[in-house]
Amino acid sequence: MADRIGAGLATLPGVRAVVLGGSLVGPMVDPGSDVDLYVYADKPPPVAGRRLIAAGGRDVEIDNRFWETGDEWEDDASGLAIDVMYRESAWVEGELDRVLDEHRAAVGYSTAIWANVQAGIPLIDPSGWYGDLRRRASVPYPEPLRQAIVAKNLPLLRAARSAYRAQIVKAIARDDLVSVNHRVAALLASVFDILFALNRQPHPGEKRQVAMVEATCPVRPAGFGGDVLAVLGATSGGGSDLLRAIDRLITGMESLVADEAVSMDPDSGSRARQTVPAGPRDGDDA
Structure with missing residues (x-):
C-alpha cells in the first residue's frame, strides 16, 4: 500500500523523493501506527493532484497546515491512517547543516529531524538525492553538538533565572494549572533532549520517549522512568508534591x-539557536 501511494505521489510535479517514516520504520510499531509518508520537493505540489491520490479514501483531509503541510485519510481497503507530509528539500538540508555542521542546539527536540532522516526508507528516489541525504546523516554524533544541547537545556531546568522550575513555582502560586502543565511539558522536552544527547542518540521524536530511553540510553539516572511518571502524576495537583518530584528528576540529570x-560553556561547541520546545510531528516520531 505504501509503495502504491508513494508511486502516485512521485508523479506530482517537482517531487524529488517519497520516504516511508514514523513508527513503521522504528523499533516500537503498534497496531495504531499511521503510515507516515514524507514527500520532498522544492515546494509542495499542487493540491489538485494530491486530491486525486487520496480519492477513494475515507475521512479525507487535504492541505492541512496545522503542523507540516500535509494530507490525511483512511485507506479504504486496510483501514490504516495515511499521513502524507510535504517538506521542502532545502529546509531538511538546512536542518542537517544546523546540527551536523553548525552544531546548533534547540530548546528540546534538537536532533529529531536528523533522526527522522536516518530512519526514513526511500520508496521513490530517482535521482539518489535522499540516498545522499541519508549517507550524510549516517555520521557519528558530533561532540560539539552534544555539548551545545546540554549547555542550552540543562540551565533551563533549574539553574537559570527563567528556568522551568521557577516558572512552575509561580504558576502554582497563582493557582494556574494550565500553565503548570505547559511548563512541565517544556521541562520534560529539555530533559529528554539532554538525555538523548548524552547517549549520542539523535532524538527519536515525541512518542514513547521513556521506553526509547530505556531501550537505547544506558547512560541515564537510576530510576529515571519512575521519576518521570512521578512528575506526571503530580502535575494535575500542583503544589509541593510536584516540586519534590521535579527536584528529584532534575537532581538526577544534573548529577548525570x-x-x-x-x-557547560555554551561556546565550547557552537552557538545554539532559540526555538520553541514543541516537537516535530513525530518524525513524526519526528
Whole structure:
C-alpha cells in the first residue's frame, strides 16, 4: 500500500523523493501506527493532484497546515491512517547543516529531524538525492553538538533565572494549572533532549520517549522512568508534591551531566539557536 501511494505521489510535479517514516520504520510499531509518508520537493505540489491520490479514501483531509503541510485519510481497503507530509528539500538540508555542521542546539527536540532522516526508507528516489541525504546523516554524533544541547537545556531546568522550575513555582502560586502543565511539558522536552544527547542518540521524536530511553540510553539516572511518571502524576495537583518530584528528576540529570563531564560553556561547541520546545510531528516520531 505504501509503495502504491508513494508511486502516485512521485508523479506530482517537482517531487524529488517519497520516504516511508514514523513508527513503521522504528523499533516500537503498534497496531495504531499511521503510515507516515514524507514527500520532498522544492515546494509542495499542487493540491489538485494530491486530491486525486487520496480519492477513494475515507475521512479525507487535504492541505492541512496545522503542523507540516500535509494530507490525511483512511485507506479504504486496510483501514490504516495515511499521513502524507510535504517538506521542502532545502529546509531538511538546512536542518542537517544546523546540527551536523553548525552544531546548533534547540530548546528540546534538537536532533529529531536528523533522526527522522536516518530512519526514513526511500520508496521513490530517482535521482539518489535522499540516498545522499541519508549517507550524510549516517555520521557519528558530533561532540560539539552534544555539548551545545546540554549547555542550552540543562540551565533551563533549574539553574537559570527563567528556568522551568521557577516558572512552575509561580504558576502554582497563582493557582494556574494550565500553565503548570505547559511548563512541565517544556521541562520534560529539555530533559529528554539532554538525555538523548548524552547517549549520542539523535532524538527519536515525541512518542514513547521513556521506553526509547530505556531501550537505547544506558547512560541515564537510576530510576529515571519512575521519576518521570512521578512528575506526571503530580502535575494535575500542583503544589509541593510536584516540586519534590521535579527536584528529584532534575537532581538526577544534573548529577548525570557532572558524571559525564560535559562542558557547560555554551561556546565550547557552537552557538545554539532559540526555538520553541514543541516537537516535530513525530518524525513524526519526528
